[in-house]
Amino acid sequence: MIAPLMYSIVANKPGDTSVLQRKSIELTELKSNEILIKNRAIGVNFIDIYFRAGLYPWPVDKDLVLGSEGAGEVEAIGPNVTKFKIGDRVAYAQPNNAYATHRMISEDLVVSIPDSISFDQAAASILKGLTVKYLVCDSYNLQSNHEVLFHAAAGGVGLIAGQWIKDIGAKLIGTAGNSEKCELAKQRGFDEVINYSEKNFLDEVLKITNNKGLDVVYDSVGKDTMFQSFKCLKKHGMLVSFGQSSGPYKDIQMTDLAFGSFYLTRPTLFHFYANREWLEIASHKLFEMIVKDKIKLDKITKYDLDNVADAHTDMENRKTSGSIVLKI
Ligand SMILES: NC(=O)c1ccc[n+]([C@@H]2O[C@H](COP(=O)([O-])OP(=O)(O)OC[C@H]3O[C@@H](n4cnc5c(N)ncnc54)[C@H](OP(=O)(O)O)[C@@H]3O)[C@@H](O)[C@H]2O)c1
Numbered sequence: 001m002i003a004p005l006m007y008s009i010v011a012n013k014p015g016d017t018s019v020l021q022r023k024s025i026e027l028t029e030l031k032s033n034e035i036l037i038k039n040r041a042i043g044v045n046f047i048d049i050y051f052r053a054g055l056y057p058w059p060v061d062k063d064l065v066l067g068s069e070g071a072g073e074v075e076a077i078g079p080n081v082t083k084f085k086i087g088d089r090v091a092y093a094q095p096n097n098a099y100a101t102h103r104m105i106s107e108d109l110v111v112s113i114p115d116s117i118s119f120d121q122a123a124a125s126i127l128k129g130l131t132v133k134y135l136v137c138d139s140y141n142l143q144s145n146h147e148v149l150f151h152a153a154a155g156g157v158g159l160i161a162g163q164w165i166k167d168i169g170a171k172l173i174g175t176a177g178n179s180e181k182c183e184l185a186k187q188r189g190f191d192e193v194i195n196y197s198e199k200n201f202l203d204e205v206l207k208i209t210n211n212k213g214l215d216v217v218y219d220s221v222g223k224d225t226m227f228q229s230f231k232c233l234k235k236h237g238m239l240v241s242f243g244q245s246s247g248p249y250k251d252i253q254m255t256d257l258a259f260g261s262f263y264l265t266r267p268t269l270f271h272f273y274a275n276r277e278w279l280e281i282a283s284h285k286l287f288e289m290i291v292k293d294k295i296k297l298d299k300i301t302k303y304d305l306d307n308v309a310d311a312h313t314d315m316e317n318r319k320t321s322g323s324i325v326l327k328i
Pocket residue numbers: 044045046047127128131152153154155156157158175176177178181220221224242243244245246247267268269270315316317318319320321322
C-alpha cells in the first residue's frame with residue numbers, strides 16, 4: 001500500500017544535504033510484536049549526520065531513512081503485542097528510520113511517556129538523555145567527589161549532561177565554541193565553561209584544578225580535542241570517547257594510556273538500550289528527572305520535517321545549541 005500522506009525523508013546515497021529527499025512510505029503488514037507509531041516529534045542527532053555523510057557504514061542496500069529518535073502515538077498494533085495499545089504515547093531511540101510521519105518498530109524498543117512530558121520534550125531527550133544516563137552511571141560511576149570535563153557543553157547531549165551531573169554533585173567543567181554557548185551551559189549546571197575557540201582548554205583545566213587533572217573526561221568532539229583530553233586526566237583517570245563531531249581521532253596508540261595509567265572506553269547507547277531491563281530503569285530515571293524539573297528541556301529548536309536539511313547544515317556549522325526537534 002502506498003499512502004501519499006505518509007512520507008519519510010531519505011538519503012539516496014552518502015553525501016551532503018542535497019542527498020535528502022521526500023519519499024512516500026510503503027506500509028507493510030505489522031509483524032509479530034511490531035507497532036505502528038504516528039510520529040509527533042522527531043529528534044535530530046549528530047549520528048544522523050554521520051550516517052548521511054557516510055562516516056558510518058550504509059546499513060541498507062537502498063534509500064536510507066535517517067533519524068534515530070522520536071515520539072508519537074501508537075496507531076496500530078501487530079500480533080502478540082503486549083506492552084502497548086492504540087493511542088498510547090510513546091518514544092524510542094534506534095539508529096535510522098525516524099525521519100518519517102509513521103514508523104513500524106518492535107514494541108521492545110519503545111517506552112511509554114508520562115502524561116506531563118510533551119512529545120517535543122520526549123523527542124528532544126530520549127536518545128540524548130539515555131546517553132547521559134549511561135555516560136554518568138554505567139560507563140563511569142560518577143560521584144559527588146569527582147571532577148569532570150564534558151566537551152560541547154551547550155549541545156543537545158551537553159545541556160542534559162550538565163543538569164544530570166549537577167544533580168549528582170560532581171565538579172563540572174565544560175567547553176563550548178562561543179560565549180553565548182558558554183553562558184547557556186553555565187545556566188544548565190556547568191561550574192566553569194571554557195570557550196575552546198579562544199582558549200586552550202588543557203591549559204585552562206590545569207589552572208582550574210591546580211595541575212591535579214580530572215577523574216573523567218567525556219569527549220564527543222574527537223579529532224580536534226582527544227589528544228589534549230588525555231592530558232587533562234589525573235593518574236588512573238577515565239577517558240570516555242562517545243562521538244566525533246569534528247571527525248574521528250585516529251592517532252591513538254596503546255602507549256598513550258601509559259602516560260597516566262589511563263582507562264579508555266568508547267561506548268554507544270544502543271548496546272545499553274538493547275537490554276530491556278536497562279531501558280526501563282534508565283527511561284524511568286530520565287523521565288522522573290524531567291517531571292521533577294531537575295532536567296529542564298526548554299532549549300528546543302524546531303524545524304519542519306521537510307526542512308531537515310537546514311537542521312543538518314546548522315548543526316554541522318556549530319550554529320545550534322540544545323536539542324533539535326522536527327515537526328510534521
Ligand atoms: N556514543 C553514543 O552513544 C552517543 C549518543 C548520542 C550522541 N553521541 C555523540 O555526542 C555528541 C553530541 O551529540 P548531539 O547530537 O547532542 O550534538 P551537539 O552536541 O548538539 O552538536 C555537536 C557539537 O559539537 C561541537 N563541535 C566541535 N567541533 C565541531 C566540528 N568541527 N563540527 C561540528 N561540531 C563541532 C559543537 O559545539 P561547540 O560549537 O560548542 O564546539 C556542536 O554544536 C556527538 O558527537 C554525537 O555523536 C554519542
